[in-house]
């Protein structure tokens with residue numbers, strides 16, 4: 001009876017200790033002694049050479065943590081004089097845990113913090129971390145993300161630092177999240193991608209390290225500055241003018257202007273509410289310079305409605321001539337950006353791609369920062385990329401080796417008998433799909 005308690009038939013239970021939170025088992029291997037020396041291969045020339053107790057952790061039982069002390073036999077070979085420990089079935093060779101606990105930790109470490117996983121089962125955090133790292137390496141090796149035609153490079157503020165997010169623009173999915181956003185990090189990432197010739201366009205922010213990295217690894221790809229990042233600078237100019245006007249107004253008015261700034265930042269065509277239209281009128285009448293800046297902002301956004309690169313370029317030249325001297329300083333960042341990134345900004349009008357997910361991404365990252373306290377960067381990254389079911393998989397494209405179980409097909413008299421094999425399936429992986437990730441977050445399942 002007692003020997004069934006662990007459900008590890010390769011071990012014989014010698015003793016059980018029990019405390020409020022823990023079980024401690026003392027066991028021996030039940031299988032016969034080794035018949036040959038694993039060092040030199042000589043058969044039947046071994047003798048026992050002491051025992052050593054080694055501790056392995058196992059799945060919790062009856063809400064108690066389980067530790068298994070194995071009295072492990074050591075042998076010595078008369079032929080080569082080498083010593084070795086007996087083989088332990090069901091135990092992981094590297095991490096002092098049972099194989100089934102390792103499987104459990106792998107899944108749990110994607111769901112919970114390392115500390116809480118370690119607490120649940122009694123192992124130290126380092127062990128959880130090591131098992132997690134091995135698992136992520138295994139998942140990476142199995143997951144062959146397809147190199148996209150349109151690559152997106154963006155940045156997010158995640159766990160107190162800027163991180164580089166690599167996306168598939170066409171399929172709106174996250175392919176990877178890099179720890180840093182510097183040139184070397186991006187170069188080393190791009191260099192590892194397969195079929196980089198497939199990349200035609202790269203959508204990005206105006207960030208020199210990204211540009212240098214792309215130019216050095218995939219020089220044939222056209223860089224397109226994401227329109228969101230460009231028009232954002234026009235709104236920022238408007239905000240600077242609003243703030244500059246603060247000293248000319250009463251405290252009450254200043255607060256009101258702060259509350260009403262959304263009407264200034266909206267497109268005129270989107271102001272459907274009559275009250276909002278009045279607000280815009282009042283503020284732009286009261287501060288003529290703000291009114292002028294508002295018009296300039298609107299005109300700048302209009303450039304993006306152009307139907308050809310030629311038209312866009314003309315609209316921009318006109319716009320530039322319309323900026324009055326008094327406002328140049330406020331629009332300086334935008335004008336400089338347009339100068340420094342002219343080719344890449346105007347590429348948009350030939351290749352109108354955009355990281356349309358930006359809003360979703362920001363929402364995702366905000367939530368990640370919130371739920372992510374206590375996680376390491378690697379854990380959050382793996383959570384986003386590898387949590388089961390969040391990878392957008394399109395079938396019938398690529399061969400993949402998978403493990404299958406035939407247990408169900410076997411006769412009833414062998415219910416525990418199963419075997420594994422491999423079959424070929426088709427699949428193609430694009431990355432973690434945004435809409436699925438957002439949905440999971442909203443439902444609290446990520």
Ligand SMILES: [Zn+2]
Pocket residue numbers: 037038039040041042077078079080081082
């Ligand atoms: Zn030997």
